Amino acid sequence: MRNTESERMPYVRIAEIDVDPARLEAYRMALKEEIDAAIRLEPGVLALHAVSDKENLARIIVFESYGDEAAYKAHLETPHFRSYKAAVESMVTSLKLTETVPIVLGSKSD
Amino acid sequence: MRNTESERMPYVRIAEIDVDPARLEAYRMALKEEIDAAIRLEPGVLALHAVSDKENLARIIVFESYGDEAAYKAHLETPHFRSYKAAVESMVTSLKLTETVPIVLGSKSD
Numbered sequence: 001m002r003n004t005e006s007e008r009m010p011y012v013r014i015a016e017i018d019v020d021p022a023r024l025e026a027y028r029m030a031l032k033e034e035i036d037a038a039i040r041l042e043p044g045v046l047a048l049h050a051v052s053d054k055e056n057l058a059r060i061i062v063f064e065s066y067g068d069e070a071a072y073k074a075h076l077e078t079p080h081f082r083s084y085k086a087a088v089e090s091m092v093t094s095l096k097l098t099e100t101v102p103i104v105l106g107s108k109s110d
Numbered sequence: 111m112r113n114t115e116s117e118r119m120p121y122v123r124i125a126e127i128d129v130d131p132a133r134l135e136a137y138r139m140a141l142k143e144e145i146d147a148a149i150r151l152e153p154g155v156l157a158l159h160a161v162s163d164k165e166n167l168a169r170i171i172v173f174e175s176y177g178d179e180a181a182y183k184a185h186l187e188t189p190h191f192r193s194y195k196a197a198v199e200s201m202v203t204s205l206k207l208t209e210t211v212p213i214v215l216g217s218k219s220d
Contacts, residue, residue, distance in 0.1 A: 012159070012161050014161070014171060028213055031213060031214065032213065032214045035214045035216045036214070036216065038216070039216040039217065039218060045218070046217065046218050047215075047216065047217035047218065048214070048216045048217075049122070049173060049175075049212075049214075049215045049216070049217070050212070050213040050214050050215070050216075051122050051124070051210035051211060051212050051213060051215075052210060052211045052212075052213060053208055053209075053210060054208070054209040054210055054211050055208075055209070057211060060213065061124060061208075061210065063159060063173045065159075065217075098163055098164070098165075098171075099163075099164040099165070100161035100162060100163060100164055100171065101161060101162045101164050101167060102159075102160070102161050102162075103138055103141060103142065103160040103161060103162060103170065104141065104142045104145045104146070104158070104159075104160050105157075105159045105160070105161075106145045106146065106148070106149040106157065106158045106159070106160075107149065107156065107157035107158075107159070107175075108149065108155070108156050108157065
C-alpha cells in the first residue's frame with residue numbers, strides 16, 4: 001500500500017471527457033487501444049482507469065497515475081497517445097483535466 | 111491488466127467530497143485511517159485512491175473499486191467506515207457519489 005508520508009507518491013490526474021453519444025462505441029475502442037499500449041509500453045504509466053458515469057455513459061472519467069510528472073509529459077508525446085488524440089478529436093465534445101495531490105492510494109495489489 | 115471483455119469488472123464508484131478547509135488536516139487523517147483499515151480488513155475492497163484537487167485542496171476525489179456491489183454494501187456496514195462517517199460528519203460540506211460502468215482498468219500491477 002502506498003500510504004506512508006515518507007513514500008514518494010505518483011503523479012495523479014483526472015480527465016473528464018464528454019463524448020458524442022453517437023460515437024461512443026468508437027471512442028471506447030480508441031480509448032482501450034490507447035490505454036493498453038500505454039500500460040504495455042511506458043514504464044512511467046502506472047495506471048489508467050477509465051469508467052463511464054452510469055447515469056450518462058457518454059461521460060467518461062479517467063483516473064491517471066504516472067511515476068512522476070515527467071512520465072506524464074513523455075506519455076503525451078508517444079505515438080499511441082498522438083494516434084488516440086487524432087482519432088477522437090471529432091468525438092470529444094468537452095475535456096476537463098484536473099491535476100491532483102494524492103492523499104492515500106490504497107490498493108490490494110501494492 | 112483487467113482489460114478484456116470476458117473478464118469480470120470490479121464495481122467502481124467515484125466520490126467527490128468538499129471539506130471545510132479549516133478541518134482539512136483532521137479530515138485527511140480520518141480518511142487515511144479509514145482507507146488503511148478497509149484495504150487491510152476487507153477482501154472485497156480492491157482500491158481506494160484518494161486525491162485532492164490541486165487548485166482546491168479541500169475538494170477530495172476518491173476512486174473506489176470493489177469486487178462487486180455486495181462488497182461495497184458490506185463496506186458501508188464496517189466499524190471503520192461507520193467511525194469515519196461519524197468523525198467527518200461535521201467536516202464535510204458536500205458529497206457527490208457517482209456510480210460508474212468500467213471501460214478499462216489498466217494498471218502495471220495487474
